[in-house]
Amino acid sequence: xxxxxxxxxxxxxxxxxxxxQTLGGHNEIEKSSWxxxxxxxxxxxxYNNNFGNYRSPLKFYNGTEVKNAADWxxxxxxxxxxxxxxxxxxxxxxxxxxxxxxxxxxxxxYIRYKIKFNWLPxxxxxxxxxxxxxxxxxxxxxxxxxxxxxxxGIGDMEYRDFAHQxxxxxxxxxxxxxxxxxKAKTYSLYYPDIKNSSMQPLSVLAYAAANSxxxxxxxxxxxxxxxxxxxxxxxxxxxxxxxxxxxxxACAVWSDPGIVFDDSRPNVNYWEPWYLGxxxxxxxxxxxxxxxxxxxxxxxxxxxxxxxxLHELHALxxxxxxxxxxxxxxxxxxxxPLNHSVSVNRMLGYENRVGMxxxxxxxxxxESNDIVFRFFEFFLGx
Numbered sequence: 329x330x331x332x333x334x335x336x337x338x339x340x341x342x343x344x345x346x347x348x349q350t351l352g353g354h355n356e357i358e359k360s361s362w363x364x365x366x367x368x369x370x371x372x373x374x375y376n377n378n379f380g381n382y383r384s385p386l387k388f389y390n391g392t393e394v395k396n397a398a399d400w401x402x403x404x405x406x407x408x409x410x411x412x413x414x415x416x417x418x419x420x421x422x423x424x425x426x427x428x429x430x431x432x433x434x435x436x437x438y439i440r441y442k443i444k445f446n447w448l449p450x451x452x453x454x455x456x457x458x459x460x461x462x463x464x465x466x467x468x469x470x471x472x473x474x475x476x477x478x479x480x481g482i483g484d485m486e487y488r489d490f491a492h493q494x495x496x497x498x499x500x501x502x503x504x505x506x507x508x509x510x511k512a513k514t515y516s517l518y519y520p521d522i523k524n525s526s527m528q529p530l531s532v533l534a535y536a537a538a539n540s541x542x543x544x545x546x547x548x549x550x551x552x553x554x555x556x557x558x559x560x561x562x563x564x565x566x567x568x569x570x571x572x573x574x575x576x577x578a579c580a581v582w583s584d585p586g587i588v589f590d591d592s593r594p595n596v597n598y599w600e601p602w603y604l605g606x607x608x609x610x611x612x613x614x615x616x617x618x619x620x621x622x623x624x625x626x627x628x629x630x631x632x633x634x635x636x637x638l639h640e641l642h643a644l645x646x647x648x649x650x651x652x653x654x655x656x657x658x659x660x661x662x663x664x665p666l667n668h669s670v671s672v673n674r675m676l677g678y679e680n681r682v683g684m685x686x687x688x689x690x691x692x693x694x695e696s697n698d699i700v701f702r703f704f705e706f707f708l709g710x
């Protein structure tokens with residue numbers, strides 16, 4: 329289980345890098361990036377200090393208020409233990425493993441390796457490792473999606489080639505996805521298997537991303553203190569759960585996943601059995617338009633009835649920065665749940681840790697991606 333000692337080490341490791349609005353010590357690329365992205369770290373006036381009906385993360389479940397950093401450590405542990413108790417505890421992490429290279433291709437200014445490694449106990453996956461030319465340890469980003477090819481730039485999915493674009497900017501990237509389950513239309517990962525999963529599928533995905541972090545962090549080209557994660561839509565949900573539940577991710581971008589429960593939005597479909605509504609197959613009535621509690625199975629109805637929502641997981645990011653690259657599913661009103669994470673960071677003495685951009689469409693575009701790349705340049709810079 330995650331420990332407070334790790335949390336404190338993260339605060340110290342980030343304190344020199346992520347002070348409030350101070351840019352001293354940043355290089356020109358980072359300063360330029362901050363000048364572009366800084367305005368996205370404040371809510372519009374109509375949502376400023378609007379917390380809605382969401383239960384405050386700064387209150388224990390018994391109603392006691394969190395008053396300082398020591399209290400937050402206890403509250404953070406309470407949130408983690410409560411959620412892991414519902415979504416399933418993780419097995420031990422897979423460390424010190426050796427990846428297998430099956431293909432090597434020169435692409436522009438980086439080398440693309442097709443690799444194989446274990447992301448679950450006794451289960452391997454194939455992905456793409458993109459390593460820019462040059463020497464020294466670099467920042468890195470894990471990209472998650474239905475399959476690894478799209479993000480690696482293999483295909484024609486415009487503006488979803490995050491790994492390819494970041495590698496061109498000097499980042500080591502690892503593109504992973506659930507190719508086999510996507511083809512089978514079971515979409516997620518299940519442990520130990522789909523008929524007997526002991527964890528909700530989103531928790532299994534997060535655990536797989538954590539094991540991928542360990543594999544990536546051991547490469548000589550990677551600075552383990554500067555590894556982020558990004559995903560779009562399905563991948564956005566995956567990246568959100570991974571970064572919130574596994575605190576070694578230095579920062580994160582969640583592209584229009586639907587950052588909180590919203591039963592009125594068919595794409596914010598956490599009720600599906602491959603997300604938080606797992607039950608042993610055969611499944612029926614999937615891809616339904618709403619997640620009304622009466623029609624949902626598995627854990628999802630419990631979460632809704634007992635007042636849990638994903639803003640509690642967002643708060644676990646503090647003081648690590650994250651950006652919501654919002655589209656049709658995450659409009660400006662999502663600042664209401666995000667304000668709770670702002671409050672947690674502020675109580676800990678941090679500003680500019682929570683950002684959001686907005687676009688009308690679900691799909692990323694050139695402008696939204698420019699902000700994403702500059703976010704990583706600033707927060708994972710030297």
